Amino acid sequence: MELKFKRDVLLSALQTVAGVVPARTPKDILKNTKLVVDAGKATLMGTDAEIGMRYDIPEVETGSSGEVLLPTQRLIAILREVTSEEIVLDANENMLEVFAEHSQFKLPVEDPREFPDVHAFDAERCYVVSGHALRQAIKRVIFAADDESARYALGGIYMELTPTQLILAATDSRRLAVMEVQAGVNGDVTDTVSVVLPRKAMALIERSIEADESEILIAPRENEVLVKSGNTTIFTRLVEGKFPNFRDVLPTESPNRVETVAGPFHNVVRQSQIVTSDESRGVDFVFSDGLVTLISQAADVGNSKVELPVDYQGEKIAIMFDPRFVAEFLRVLESETAVELGLIGGEDPAVFRCGDEYKYVIMPLARDAP
Numbered sequence: 001m002e003l004k005f006k007r008d009v010l011l012s013a014l015q016t017v018a019g020v021v022p023a024r025t026p027k028d029i030l031k032n033t034k035l036v037v038d039a040g041k042a043t044l045m046g047t048d049a050e051i052g053m054r055y056d057i058p059e060v061e062t063g064s065s066g067e068v069l070l071p072t073q074r075l076i077a078i079l080r081e082v083t084s085e086e087i088v089l090d091a092n093e094n095m096l097e098v099f100a101e102h103s104q105f106k107l108p109v110e111d112p113r114e115f116p117d118v119h120a121f122d123a124e125r126c127y128v129v130s131g132h133a134l135r136q137a138i139k140r141v142i143f144a145a146d147d148e149s150a151r152y153a154l155g156g157i158y159m160e161l162t163p164t165q166l167i168l169a170a171t172d173s174r175r176l177a178v179m180e181v182q183a184g185v186n187g188d189v190t191d192t193v194s195v196v197l198p199r200k201a202m203a204l205i206e207r208s209i210e211a212d213e214s215e216i217l218i219a220p221r222e223n224e225v226l227v228k229s230g231n232t233t234i235f236t237r238l239v240e241g242k243f244p245n246f247r248d249v250l251p252t253e254s255p256n257r258v259e260t261v262a263g264p265f266h267n268v269v270r271q272s273q274i275v276t277s278d279e280s281r282g283v284d285f286v287f288s289d290g291l292v293t294l295i296s297q298a299a300d301v302g303n304s305k306v307e308l309p310v311d312y313q314g315e316k317i318a319i320m321f322d323p324r325f326v327a328e329f330l331r332v333l334e335s336e337t338a339v340e341l342g343l344i345g346g347e348d349p350a351v352f353r354c355g356d357e358y359k360y361v362i363m364p365l366a367r368d369a370p
Contacts, residue, residue, distance in 0.1 A: 009058070019203075020048055261338060
């Protein structure tokens with residue numbers, strides 16, 4: 001089987017699929033990427049057994065058909081180093097030959113029949129969301145998922161789909177991020193579906209979105225979800241366990257409102273982080289008329305006081321946050337984004353809002369008893 005590719009096209013395709021290829025696995029065959037050629041079309045496949053990805057390579061010259069396992073990382077290294085614009089792959093059952101303008105490589109390959117299948121997107125009924133909206137929603141919630149908890153559902157991203165709306169939510173029990181975007185459907189879809197997807201799968205979906213104007217197709221099934229994004233199809237099994245009812249966590253009323261802008265607020269939060277330590281992470285956020293003052297103090301490190309004018313008129317409120325949680329929220333916003341902070345009191349959950357569609361709740365830290 002002989003194929004000719006543009007080097008940059010093949011490299012981009014391999015790097016995309018490599019996102020799902022495990023670096024460590026008891027099944028060494030999964031470190032490979034499967035290349036299938038049929039009717040002049042080339043498709044790359046990778047999987048870690050829980051998440052799978054297919055990528056249709058748009059430009060390939062071949063009169064052959066068949067399949068071969070590509071040693072993913074070694075082939076990526078070759079494509080990065082050679083300088084020729086075109087690459088020729090010549091594969092048989094035991095060997096892959098790679099020809100560049102002044103280079104030739106021979107790599108042993110494994111049996112492609114031993115590689116697990118990766119589902120194609122074959123759903124006629126599915127939900128539809130814009131690439132820009134889904135990419136932004138994933139970025140705005142994924143950082144809040146728990147990557148350490150034994151409660152596996154908290155390590156995933158909750159997705160709720162209706163014929164008109166998609167909601168994403170993530171929490172580690174100390175903070176909660178919720179994003180709502182408009183959605184549509186293809187075919188006769190009237191159901192509301194709730195699933196929990198692995199964090200890794202959501203990151204792969206976000207990276208697969210190549211154009212803001214693209215349409216992303218989402219087809220949930222009993223124990224899995226298929227997502228079609230341009231040339232990429234991602235298959236993922238669902239996370240086991242029940243995601244908490246995040247709507248119960250969202251404060252219904254916040255009598256004290258603070259209005260500010262993401263960029264300047266992010267700057268003072270980063271400044272406040274300088275004088276913190278592993279033993280003393282908390283920073284006091286003190287809100288008074290027209291001003292927020294961030295006060296931090298850590299033994300053997302020092303102390304700091306940083307001020308920022310804000311739009312606030314009300315009683316003085318002091319609330320202690322882990323500044324990392326505030327900074328991670330502000331980091332995913334454009335610097336000019338307007339942010340509203342809703343406060344109840346110094347010991348109650350605080351909710352940050354960007355419009356009606358994005359909410360971020362942080363639990364305050366407990367103060368040490370005097």
